[in-house]
Amino acid sequence: MKSEKKSGRITVVTKILEANDRVAEENRRMFSEAGAYAIDLIGSPGAGKTMLLEATLPALAGLMRVGVIAGDIETTLDAQRISAFNVPVVQATTGAFGGACHLEASTVRQAADQLDLDCLDLVFIENVGNLVCPAEFDIGQGARVVVLSVTEGEDKPLKYPLAFSTADFVVINKADLLPYLDLDMDALRRNLRQVNPKLEWVELSARTGGGLDSWIGWIRDKMDAREGPAKR
Amino acid sequence: MKSEKKSGRITVVTKILEANDRVAEENRRMFSEAGAYAIDLIGSPGAGKTMLLEATLPALAGLMRVGVIAGDIETTLDAQRISAFNVPVVQATTGAFGGACHLEASTVRQAADQLDLDCLDLVFIENVGNLVCPAEFDIGQGARVVVLSVTEGEDKPLKYPLAFSTADFVVINKADLLPYLDLDMDALRRNLRQVNPKLEWVELSARTGGGLDSWIGWIRDKMDAREGPAKR
Numbered sequence: 001m002k003s004e005k006k007s008g009r010i011t012v013v014t015k016i017l018e019a020n021d022r023v024a025e026e027n028r029r030m031f032s033e034a035g036a037y038a039i040d041l042i043g044s045p046g047a048g049k050t051m052l053l054e055a056t057l058p059a060l061a062g063l064m065r066v067g068v069i070a071g072d073i074e075t076t077l078d079a080q081r082i083s084a085f086n087v088p089v090v091q092a093t094t095g096a097f098g099g100a101c102h103l104e105a106s107t108v109r110q111a112a113d114q115l116d117l118d119c120l121d122l123v124f125i126e127n128v129g130n131l132v133c134p135a136e137f138d139i140g141q142g143a144r145v146v147v148l149s150v151t152e153g154e155d156k157p158l159k160y161p162l163a164f165s166t167a168d169f170v171v172i173n174k175a176d177l178l179p180y181l182d183l184d185m186d187a188l189r190r191n192l193r194q195v196n197p198k199l200e201w202v203e204l205s206a207r208t209g210g211g212l213d214s215w216i217g218w219i220r221d222k223m224d225a226r227e228g229p230a231k232r
Numbered sequence: 233m234k235s236e237k238k239s240g241r242i243t244v245v246t247k248i249l250e251a252n253d254r255v256a257e258e259n260r261r262m263f264s265e266a267g268a269y270a271i272d273l274i275g276s277p278g279a280g281k282t283m284l285l286e287a288t289l290p291a292l293a294g295l296m297r298v299g300v301i302a303g304d305i306e307t308t309l310d311a312q313r314i315s316a317f318n319v320p321v322v323q324a325t326t327g328a329f330g331g332a333c334h335l336e337a338s339t340v341r342q343a344a345d346q347l348d349l350d351c352l353d354l355v356f357i358e359n360v361g362n363l364v365c366p367a368e369f370d371i372g373q374g375a376r377v378v379v380l381s382v383t384e385g386e387d388k389p390l391k392y393p394l395a396f397s398t399a400d401f402v403v404i405n406k407a408d409l410l411p412y413l414d415l416d417m418d419a420l421r422r423n424l425r426q427v428n429p430k431l432e433w434v435e436l437s438a439r440t441g442g443g444l445d446s447w448i449g450w451i452r453d454k455m456d457a458r459e460g461p462a463k464r
Binding site for chain 2: 012044045046072073074075077100101128129130131132133149151152153155156158159160161174176177180181182207
C-alpha cells in the first residue's frame with residue numbers, strides 16, 4: 001500500500017508509535033495499580049463528548065469517584081464546563097502543532113500526574129475531537145468508547161474503520177434528533193457490526209437524558225469486571 | 233510551546249510541510265494554467281460535505297464544467313454518490329496510515345492527473361473528514377471552504393482555530409435542524425469573526441436546498457474574480 005518514497009517517513013511514524021505504546025503500557029499499569037479505570041472517549045468535533053460527560057457525571061455522583069482529563073488543541077472550554085460538576089479535571093492542550101490532532105500516552109501521563117489517582121475509581125479521558133488520529137494512539141485506557149452523533153450519518157463506521165475496530169463500546173448520541181434526520185439506523189447498526197462484530201453500543205441523548213441508564217449500566221459492569229486492588 | 237524532547241520530531245514535521253508546500257504551489261500553477269478553479273472542502277466527519285456537493289452539482293449544471301476529487305481514508309462511498317451526477321470524479325484514498333488523516337498536495341496531484349483539467353472550470357476537492365489535520369496542509373487550492381454543521385456547536389471556531397483562520401468561506405450546514413438544537417447562532421457568528429475577521433459565511437441546508445443560492449452566488453463571484461486564461 002505504501003510507495004517507496006514514503007518509506008523514510010513511515011519509519012519515523014513507526015518509531016513514534018512504538019515509543020507511544022511503551023508509555024501507554026506504563027499508563028495502563030499506573031491506572032491499574034491506583035485502582036482507577038480509564039475510559040478513552042473519542043469522536044468527531046461536535047459528537048457530544050463533553051455533553052455526554054455533563055450528563056454522566058451527575059448520574060455517577062455517589063456511586064464512584066470520577067476524574068476527567070480533557071484533551072483539546074486550543075482553549076480550556078471543555079475543562080471549564082466539566083469543572084462545574086465538582087470533579088477533579090485536568091486540561092491537556094496539545095498545542096499548535098506536533099501531536100495536535102490527538103492525545104498521546106505521554107500527554108495523558110503528564111495530565112494524570114496532576115490527578116490524585118489513588119482517590120479515583122474512574123478517569124474519563126476526553127480525546128481531541130477527531131475520528132481519525134486518536135484511534136491510532138493507545139493512551140493506556142482500560143476501554144475506548146466512540147461517541148458518534150446520529151447527525152453524522154450511517155456510513156461513518158465504514159469510512160473511519162480504525163476508530164470503530166479499536167473501540168470497546170459506541171455511544172450513539174443525539175438520538176433526540178432522529179425524527180428530523182434521514183438516518184438509516186439499521187444500516188448504521190449493520191455497519192458497526194461489519195467493522196467490529198464484537199462491538200456493543202447504546203443509543204441515547206445526552207441532552208434529554210433518554211437512554212442514559214444503559215450507558216451508566218455499561219460503565220458499572222466494566223468497573224465491576226476490572227482488575228486491580230479493590231478500594232472499598 | 234514545544235518541549236526540547238520533541239525538537240527532532242518537529243524538524244521532520246517541518247520538512248514534510250515544506251515539501252508539501254512546494255507541490256502545492258505546483259498544483260496551484262497547474263490549476264491556474266488549465267483555467268480550473270480548485271475549492272478545498274474541509275469539515276468534520278458528517279458535516280455534510282458530500283451532501284453539499286450533491287446539492288451544488290445540479291445547481292451548477294449548465295453554468296460551468298465541474299470535476300470532483302473525493303478524499304477518504306477508506307471506501308469509495310463518496311465518489312459513488314458523486315458519480316450519480318455525471319461529473320468526472322476521482323477517488324483519492326489516503327490508505328491505512330501515513331498521511332491518512334488529510335489530503336496532501338501530492339495526493340491531489342495524482343488525483344488531478346486523472347481529470348482533464350483543460351475541460352473543467354471548477355474542481356471541488358472534498359478533503360478527509362477531519363477539522364484538524366487538513367487545515368495544516370496547503371493542497372494548491374484557490375479557496376478553502378469549511379463545512380460546519382449546526383449540530384457541532386457554537387464553540388468550534390475557537391476549538392479548531394486553524395481550520396477557520398485558513399478558510400476563505402464557511403458553509404454553516406444543516407440549518408433545517410436549528411429549531412431542534414440549543415445552538416447559540418449569535419455566539420457562533422461572533423466566534424467565527426474572532427478567529428478570522430475577514431471570514432464570510434452562509435447558512436444553508438444541503439438537504440432542503442434552503443440558502444443554497446447564496447453559496448452558488450459566492451462560487452460564481454469567486455470564479456468571475458479568478459486569474460488565469462478565459463476559456464470561453
